[in-house]
Amino acid sequence: xxxxxxxxxxxxxxxxxxxxxxxxxxxxxxxxxxxxxxxxxxxxxxxxxxxxxxxxxxxxxxxxxxxxxxxxxxxxxxxxxxxxxxxxxxxxxxxxxxxxxxxxxxxxxxxxxxxxxxxxxxxxxxxxxxxxxxxxxxxxxxxxxxxxxxxxxxxxxxxxxxxxxxxxxxxxxxxxxxxxxxxxxxxxxxxxxxxxxxxxxxxxxxxxxxxxxxxxxxxxxxxxxxxxxxxxxxxxxxxxxxxxxxxxxxxxxxxxxxx
Amino acid sequence: xxxxxxxxxxxxxxxxxxxxxxxxxxxxxxxxxxxxxxxxxxxxxxxxxxxxxxxxxxxxxxxxxxxxxxxxxxxxxxxxxxxxxxxxxxxxxxxxxxxxxxxxx
Numbered sequence: 001x002x003x004x005x006x007x008x009x010x011x012x013x014x015x016x017x018x019x020x021x022x023x024x025x026x027x028x029x030x031x032x033x034x035x036x037x038x039x040x041x042x043x044x045x046x047x048x049x050x051x052x053x054x055x056x057x058x059x060x061x062x063x064x065x066x067x068x069x070x071x072x073x074x075x076x077x078x079x080x081x082x083x084x085x086x087x088x089x090x091x092x093x094x095x096x097x098x099x100x101x102x103x104x105x106x107x108x109x110x111x112x113x114x115x116x117x118x119x120x121x122x123x124x125x126x127x128x129x130x131x132x133x134x135x136x137x138x139x140x141x142x143x144x145x146x147x148x149x150x151x152x153x154x155x156x157x158x159x160x161x162x163x164x165x166x167x168x169x170x171x172x173x174x175x176x177x178x179x180x181x182x183x184x185x186x187x188x189x190x191x192x193x194x195x196x197x198x199x200x201x202x203x204x205x206x207x208x209x210x211x212x213x214x215x216x217x218x219x220x221x222x223x224x225x226x227x228x229x230x231x232x233x234x235x236x237x238x239x240x241x242x243x244x245x246x247x248x249x250x251x252x253x254x255x256x257x258x259x
Numbered sequence: 260x261x262x263x264x265x266x267x268x269x270x271x272x273x274x275x276x277x278x279x280x281x282x283x284x285x286x287x288x289x290x291x292x293x294x295x296x297x298x299x300x301x302x303x304x305x306x307x308x309x310x311x312x313x314x315x316x317x318x319x320x321x322x323x324x325x326x327x328x329x330x331x332x333x334x335x336x337x338x339x340x341x342x343x344x345x346x347x348x349x350x351x352x353x354x355x356x357x358x359x360x361x362x363x364x
Contacts, residue, residue, distance in 0.1 A: 050344025053352070071263045078270030083308070088269055092262050105269040111304040112276035118297040120280035121289060128282075135278035141344075143301055195312060196327060196355050197348070200334045202309045204347035207338035209302040218299035219306035226310025237314070238307040245303030250296035 031127045032161035033154075040165025043149070047141050048170040050204060051082070052177050053197040056188050058086050059181015065093035069182050076178040080171065081139055083198075084109040085178075110239040114246070115143045122150060126160060134160070137167035144205050218249035326358035 055076075062072030067089055075085040088105040096104075115138050123131055146163035153159035181188070210216045222245030229237035289297070313323065334351035337343070358364060 046343065046345055050346075050348055053348055067262045071266065074263065075266040075270070078266045079273055080270070081273055084269060084273065085266075088266060092265060098261055098265050098268075101265045102268045102272070105265075106272040109269070109273045109276060111300075111307075112273055113279070114297070114300040114304060116277045117280040117289070117293075118300045121294055121297060123281055131281045132278070135281040136274060138277040138281075140301070140305060147301065193355065193359075196330055196351065199309060199312055199327075199331060200348050200351040201344060202305050202312075203331060203334045203351075204338045204344040206302050206305040206309065207335055208342045209305070215299055215302045218303040222303040222306040223310040226307045227314045230311040230314035238304070238311040241307030241310055242300070242304035245306060246296045246299045249299040249303065250292060253295055254292060 031130050031157070032164055033157040034161065036153075036158045036161025037165035040145075040149070040162035040167070041169040042165075043145055043162070044142075044166030044169035045173065047145060047166070048173040048177070051141065051170075051174070051201060053192050054082050054201050055174055055177030056181035056185070057192045057194045057197055058082055058089070059178045059183070060185030060188060060192070061086050061089050061194075062178075063182050063185030065089050067092050073179055073182050076175050077171075079105070079109075080136070080174070081109050081112070086194075107236060107239065111242055112138060114242065115139075119143065119146070122156075122159065125156060130160060130164070134163060134167070137164075137171060140202075140205055141170060142167040144209060148208070214249040214253045217252055218245035221245040221248045325363040326355050327364075329358055330355035 058076070059073070062069060062075075065072060072089055075088060079085045079088065084105040087108050088101055091101040091104060116135060119134070119138055123134060126134070142163065145166045146159070149162045149166075150159040153162065206219055210219050222241045225244040226237055226241035229241050231237070232240065315322075330351040333354045334347045337350040338347045341347070355364075
């Protein structure tokens with residue numbers, strides 16, 4: 001059996017791994033490594049529990065709004081994105097026009113487009129069912145966990161198994177936690193300052209991700225640009241800030257490589 | 260009914276964002292410069308969200324209090340040392356609540 005060491009890209013990260021030189025037929029290739037599903041599930045559980053204050057806060061927002069509780073909770077699996085979910089609920093509660101609710105929440109979620117592009121790079125050889133399912137679970141913590149694990153994964157099946165195990169666990173817990181928030185919302189809402197909870201979650205996600213100079217630059221530029229850009233209408237600020245950070249970091253890294 | 264319709268529409272658009280590159284463009288490699296830029300997507304987008312929430316331009320919600328700054332600082336330190344979302348939340352809120360109670364919120 002011959003093998004060669006080639007760079008492998010999963011979830012926008014590159015890692016060196018040994019891959020077979022002979023193409024593997026789709027029917028023979030395992031889509032995900034089953035033991036990796038459990039490893040992913042074990043990693044996803046504490047991560048999503050860290051999000052529990054945010055989930056409870058969103059549930060409390062639903063309970064406190066004029067939106068039907070079941071309908072409001074449904075956003076947790078229909079949208080599966082806390083920020084856009086809470087924005088949509090608040091706008092619906094305020095009586096905003098349907099088009100305004102949809103457009104604003106869609107703009108808040110624009111970053112998912114970038115995450116999807118990042119994950120696509122590592123899922124080129126994945127079976128179609130995995131792409132269809134895996135794409136649904138793309139969100140900040142699943143991308144952060146999946147990308148970090150992909151750097152040390154044994155192979156693509158291992159990386160995909162981990163991602164799926166973590167993502168499904170986080171999805172199930174997220175739905176349950178938002179549901180609990182809807183039920184106990186009025187009791188816990190005063191204990192959960194939404195802005196602080198959200199900021200702490202985001203800080204916890206971004207700090208471990210800024211390991212090298214380009215990622216630090218990307219985050220710093222995005223943070224600084226976001227301060228004035230937040231005055232832009234339709235919540236375009238965070239997206240433009242993020243894109244600015246990506247562009248500057250890519251330029252710096254490109255210049256460094258050409259030198 | 261209109262609420263469900265709105266949430267369904269946002270969900271459909273969000274899935275479109277998530278899947279368009281995965282399903283349609285995933286079979287071809289992106290240009291090298293684009294792949295390079297995508298490495299920074301997660302930290303840059305999350306930092307952008309942090310900046311927008313902290314911004315004074317953020318619908319009047321951008322007021323920085325002692326309690327908030329302290330909670331963020333402690334949270335960042337814990338995230339750096341422990342790399343745990345759970346402990347970051349616990350540590351940040353453990354600092355935040357007493358300071359709010361002391362009138363610094």
